[in-house]
Amino acid sequence: xxxxxxxxVAAALVVVTVTGCQGVDVPGDGSPSGSSAATAGDGRAVxxxxxxxxxxxxxxxxxxEADRAKARxxxxxxxxxxxxxxxxxxxxxxxxxxxxxxxxxxxxxxxGCDSRNDLLKRDGEKVRFRSGSDCVVVSMTLxxxxxxxTIVWAKSRAATVQIDHVMPxxxxxxxxxxxxxxxxxxDIANDPLNLIPVDGPxxxxxxxxxxxxxxxxxxxxRCSYAVRFAQVSLKYELPVTASDKRMMLEQCGG
Numbered sequence: 001x002x003x004x005x006x007x008x009v010a011a012a013l014v015v016v017t018v019t020g021c022q023g024v025d026v027p028g029d030g031s032p033s034g035s036s037a038a039t040a041g042d043g044r045a046v047x048x049x050x051x052x053x054x055x056x057x058x059x060x061x062x063x064x065e066a067d068r069a070k071a072r073x074x075x076x077x078x079x080x081x082x083x084x085x086x087x088x089x090x091x092x093x094x095x096x097x098x099x100x101x102x103x104x105x106x107x108x109x110x111x112g113c114d115s116r117n118d119l120l121k122r123d124g125e126k127v128r129f130r131s132g133s134d135c136v137v138v139s140m141t142l143x144x145x146x147x148x149x150t151i152v153w154a155k156s157r158a159a160t161v162q163i164d165h166v167m168p169x170x171x172x173x174x175x176x177x178x179x180x181x182x183x184x185x186x187d188i189a190n191d192p193l194n195l196i197p198v199d200g201p202x203x204x205x206x207x208x209x210x211x212x213x214x215x216x217x218x219x220x221x222r223c224s225y226a227v228r229f230a231q232v233s234l235k236y237e238l239p240v241t242a243s244d245k246r247m248m249l250e251q252c253g254g
């Protein structure tokens with residue numbers, strides 16, 4: 001569960017939780033622990049309906065009924081099937097984290113900056129780079145859409161921010177990516193459409209869950225999260241489980 005552009009930190013600076021983590025939270029109101037102060041509003045975040053390629057920051061709430069209807073229409077296009085076995089899954093099947101060389105023409109690829117730092121630069125504010133670099137982020141402020149926290153991030157607190165794969169890589173594997181070429185798996189693992197910097201412990205709790213068993217604690221952006229999950233599903237022609245699709249529709253009033 002973790003590959004967009006926000007602040008940048010050396011590869012070791014951001015601890016990334018890979019799909020298949022142990023903890024799984026059923027959707028609820030629980031708020032994760034942390035020292036970050038909560039914030040209202042979406043900061044610079046953009047609605048996923050206005051960000052179909054994932055190059056704009058964040059995950060703003062979808063609030064109008066017209067937009068929620070559009071969201072339901074998009075989610076309705078997602079196909080369903082049962083979740084397959086995890087046999088053979090390994091993070092390395094999706095390339096190393098975080099590569100700049102995904103071959104399929106995804107945004108930000110081959111720009112001289114790895115995908116993790118691309119995402120930190122995309123979503124971070126007050127971004128500071130390592131001396132002599134315009135890529136490696138050493139500090140930033142992140143408005144986390146999953147928890148509403150404002151996280152003041154620095155190298156000394158690296159694990160407080162992780163990169164979430166909205167559609168987790170293990171989930172992808174079980175829904176059909178096990179039969180893909182290595183290049184296509186590298187694309188979905190590094191595509192900014194599938195990547196959001198978020199609160200680290202919250203990302204760890206998600207593991208490789210689909211929307212039926214995990215949703216962001218911030219209820220305001222659950223419809224947006226469902227839309228982003230659907231956007232990734234449709235782009236890569238990956239189905240979701242029937243229970244996940246029902247939950248996605250429910251978040252947008254369906």
